[in-house]
Amino acid sequence: MRVVEAFTAAYGASPATVWHAPGRVNLIGEHTDYNDGFVLPFAVPWGVTAAVTPRADRTIRLLSLQSSSGEPVTLESHEESRGWTRYVVGVLEMLGDRVAGADIAIDGDVPQGAGLSSSAALEVSVASALNELHELGMTPMELALLSQRAENDFVGMPCGIMDQAASALCREGHALFLDCRSLGSRDIPLDLAAHGLSLLIIDTQVHHEHAGGEYAKRRAECESAARKLGVPALRDVTDLAEALGRLQGDERKRTMHIVTENHRVEALIGLLRAGAVTEIGALLNASHLSLRDQYEVSSPELDLAVEAALRGGARGARMTGGGFGGSAIALVPESRLDTVRESVSSAYAERGFRAPRFLPASLAAGAHRVA
Structure with missing residues (x-):
C-alpha cells in the first residue's frame, strides 16, 4: 500500500x-x-x-x-x-x-x-x-x-x-x-443492476469553492425564513402554501425547495421499497429543477449535463452536492450508457465547455480499517 x-x-x-x-x-x-x-x-x-x-x-x-x-x-x-x-x-x-x-x-x-x-x-x-x-x-x-x-x-x-x-x-x-x-x-x-440501470456521475470539471460564500448565504436565508415562520427549522413547515404567503423573495424560494425536497426524499424511498426503482427518475428531475430555480445553486455546466443526459436516454438526472459546479448524476439504462456519455460530451463541445469526466457510481462501504 x-x-x-x-x-x-x-x-x-x-x-x-x-x-x-x-x-x-x-x-x-x-x-x-x-x-x-x-x-x-x-x-x-x-x-x-x-x-x-x-x-x-x-x-x-x-x-x-x-x-x-x-x-x-x-x-x-x-x-x-x-x-x-x-x-x-x-x-x-x-x-x-x-x-x-x-x-x-x-x-x-x-x-x-x-x-x-x-x-x-x-x-x-x-x-x-x-x-x-x-x-x-x-x-x-x-x-x-x-x-x-x-x-x-x-x-x-x-x-x-x-x-x-x-x-x-x-x-x-x-x-x-x-x-x-x-x-x-x-x-x-439499492440494487440498480437488477433493474438494468446504472448511476453515472458526470463531473463538470468546474471546481467549486463555496466555503463562507454562497453556501453560507443559503444557510442564513433558510434560518431567517424559519425564524419568520416561527419554526425551529424549515423541516417543520407543514402548510407550505401558508408559509409561502408569509415570505418574500429569496427566502420564499429557499423554503419552497427545502419543503418539497424533503417530500421527494420520502417519495423516492417509498418507490424503492415498492420495487419501483425505474420510476425514481422523475423525482431526480424535479429535484434538479428546484435546485436550479428555487435554491439557485446550479450552473450552466450542471444544467447542460442534466439536459443532455436526458436527451441521451437517461431516466432522470440532477446536480448533486453543494452546487456552483461539481457533479451531476444520471440514472441510465445500461444499454444507453454510451449514448448518454456521447450526448453530454457533444453538448459540452458545442458550448465550448471543458470536456466532462464520467465516473461509474457503485455503492461502497463507509469508513473501515485497512491495515
Missing part, C-alpha cells in the same frame, strides 16, 4: 494503523441537512486513506501524497495549519486533550472539486484512526459529528452532517436514509 510506504519513508517506521473513508454521492435530499431534514447519500469507491501513529508530544507531522512538495509539513501548534491541513488539524482540535500529536500520511483519490466530499473523507479517516489508537470508543455517528464540528468550527465551512455521516456510516450496496435532526438512520438497499 503506497500510503504505508510513504509513511515509512517519511517517518522511519510503519504506521500504527491505516483507515480508509469514502467520499459520497447524494442520491436526493440536497441542502436539507442543515435544515434538519432528510437525505439519501451513498458512499463511493474513492476516498481518503490515512496512515497514523500517535505522538507523545503536541507536534503534528502531515504528509499528503497529493502534495506537490512531497515533504511532510510540521506543525507545532494548531494555529499554524493552512489549506488542506486545517481539515486534519480541526479533528485533533475537536478531540482536545484526549489526543496529543500525531504523524500522519494521507493518500486520496476522490476527484477534487467534483462535489464528492473529499473533505469529509479526510476528516473521517483521521478521526477513525485516532479513535482506534486512543481507544476513545466513539461510534461512527459520534465520529461524523466530531468531523462536522471540525469543518464548522475550525475550517469555517457551515456544512450539515450529511457528508460526514455518509463517509462514516454507509454500507456497501446501500444508500443511507438519514434524519438530520434525530440522527436516526437506516440502510436502504
